Amino acid sequence: MHSNPNDIPFVKPSAARYAQLGLLKIAENACRQHGDKVWIGEEDDAMLLLAGARHIRFFLENESSFPKELEHTASVRRILLGQSLITAREGEEWRLARRLTAPMVNPKSTLLKKGTQLSAQWLVAALQDPKQDSMQEVCLQWALMCVAQGFVGPTLSPPQLNTLISHFRKIYLELIVAAPTEDYAALCQHPSLAAFREELESMIGPLITGGGGGAGNINMLQRFCQALDINAHPQERERAISMLLGNLAASVDNTGIALLWCLIHLSQHPHYQDWVREESRHAKRDIACAIVKESLRITPVTAFFERGTEGPLEIDGAVIPAGTKVLFSPWLVHRNASYWPEPLSFRPERFLEGRKIAREYFVPFSVGKRNCVGMALALDQLTTAIETLCSHCHFSLAPSTVPAALTPICGLNVMPRGPICFTIESLGRVTQHEYIA
Template identity: 25%
Template sequence: MARDPMGTYSGLARRYGDAVRVPFGRERAFFLLSRPEHAERVLVANQDNYVKAFTYRPLRAVLGDGLLTSEGDTWRRRRRLVQPVFSQRHVVGFAPQMVEAAVEGVERWPDGVTLDAAGELRKLTLDIVGRALFGSGLAGEARRTGRALEALQRGAVIGTFLPGVLAKRGVYRRVPGLGGALAHLDAMVQRVVEGADGGELLNLLKERGELDAEELRDEVLTLLLAGHETTAASLAWTLMLLSRYPAARERLEDEVDGVLGGRKPKAEDVDRLPWTKAVLSEAMRLYPPAWTIERDAVGDDDVAGVPVPAGATIAVPPYLIHRNADVWPNPEGFQPERFMGEQQRHRYAYLPFGGGRRICVGAGFAMLETTLVLAAISRTHRLDLVPGVTVPSRAEITYRPAGAVPMRVSRR
């Protein structure tokens, strides 16, 4: 599990079905549940019975008590503070910054070169959260941040299985490779916090005066990391799929050309780009960046027919639910049509952003951003995977292409 969590989960589900009890240490029961009904029970219907699982502990060591990792009253206060910035009505105000960053990034791609699409997208999405939320352009930080996150994600997965050892930030700092990664992130956050134009979210976090310096650090780091790593992965998977499915790409280019007529995209265009959005949704079905969601049960529960004792850990991985053949016909096929028009399936058959009160606060931001970025890229450029290159994937905290994704750029 420490070496290859996704491969292990998939293997268990293939062999034993969509409700698996995995022996895990002497006193811990671990359940791998991959039906929509399971997710609904754990994340929504009986959510009061669950807290974020022990598997989030190493993440907490890095992110501290930010929105993603905190619980109880701390979480409730933070969510109340941050949520208004991410309301749908509000988020459309970030569209100009998203498009500006995308167009500037893409304009630098010369015709005919081969570039690392994953690295370019990470640069773009980090720049976007930096500009939109914190008033700081961060494109220049992307390379080192990417390396720091690679190291920390690997550390986190290994740390999960060494209880107590990597649960503390102080311990992380002493591990070779991880200490430097944390120091880089801290320095980036420091620069953002001290930036002259804090951007709306940072100003809000500072003005209320509710957070001390460490809490502010945790929140800024949480939003910077949760807000760019996932969208970068989603866009990278999408471009790779489009390169393999030329008919889907042609339809997307036609849609973008028809709606934009050559100009840059705007927030109002998003509703008129249904195929573009369907492509992104289908890419997140097959390759959900947040590939597993895990909780610990506080009391006993019955999870859609599975008796679960207090203290058990439960995984309801979007990756497995999204590929459950009972719910998704031809689960391995890339078919954006699934997301066009009326959709009749269980509400939690598709959960790239989770569910219940801990649902992704940035879901609207992410959909707006990825749609605008994909439209901005497709308006002027086409990217093709270099033939013969296979890109391995890596599933730790996020599910993403491992290493570089070499793609050849052509101007349209």
């Protein structure tokens, strides 16, 4: 006998409650009070939060029933990124974007491998410079340097690309604010969007070409232009630019904030820095990789991923109607004691013990066919950065750090709530200074 979806508990936070706590804390409280299946919102516009590992497994077994179709009323990212991989609808459009992107985010790519190594060295120099004062900005700049040449070549400098991405974030937030009161057509004509597109064209447009170097030196933009044959099909020019921007934004924001969380955890557990340093002397980096994975487990930068139901679905005995918005939560699965002993303890050894970890227990890059296409690259970049940094510096949380600053807040991704101070000590030098995130 099926139960009614209305039997699933409802949590109806007010707008003020959303503003005060944010969705992440509301979801945590809802699951603590009602279990791992709960409606959030008003009845006519509620999301179904499925926060158990069995729900992730159900999704994997029934993925075709959970399309990622973005409605016009909720497609601010699609307005900005057009037909990019991130926002592409199911079907040939998405398959094309995935096929073109996958080879260009391979960590063994000549250009990206070079970028990963050089940016790690830059990171060490930046953190040893007491003039720098924002760890968050340094981490984002590091992530940008990792991919800049591999994505667009050497013509645009990292500061130019950083300006572009900063404007992207600003416009995205402006459109999110405007979305509830303006229809899709009005959002597409938003003045700030027009100015951003003009800036994007002025920076990326001159780099567009159908040519390129050898297979090991071709950058992402050249790859897109060749595959879409924009010389013969100039209408594909906008698609090439939007696909590039989508990959660039995702590669910088998520990876940069992931590094910041890695440094926060390592600052509180300095013995792991010694462990990384010792392994590095023997050309090993197992513990560095485990540290990255444990950081992504306890503080995944993507707390939720959303899907819709194509038709009625039976989930835990309840028949969920077609068109339901469903939230799956890496954050809540990763912090559930049923799957991870002492889930709030930072223990990278979990990933060294040889224990097979069920696929549905660890999903920091989402899961299924639409998981992050660049996850192998991000893991390599983060591991290289941690190994290099620990080999040159010792870092800890400064006494001036307010504990509340470490609590997460979910915006574009999961970030620390406030400024965090680090004490950086250069190994082999008698220098020490504070660094503010």
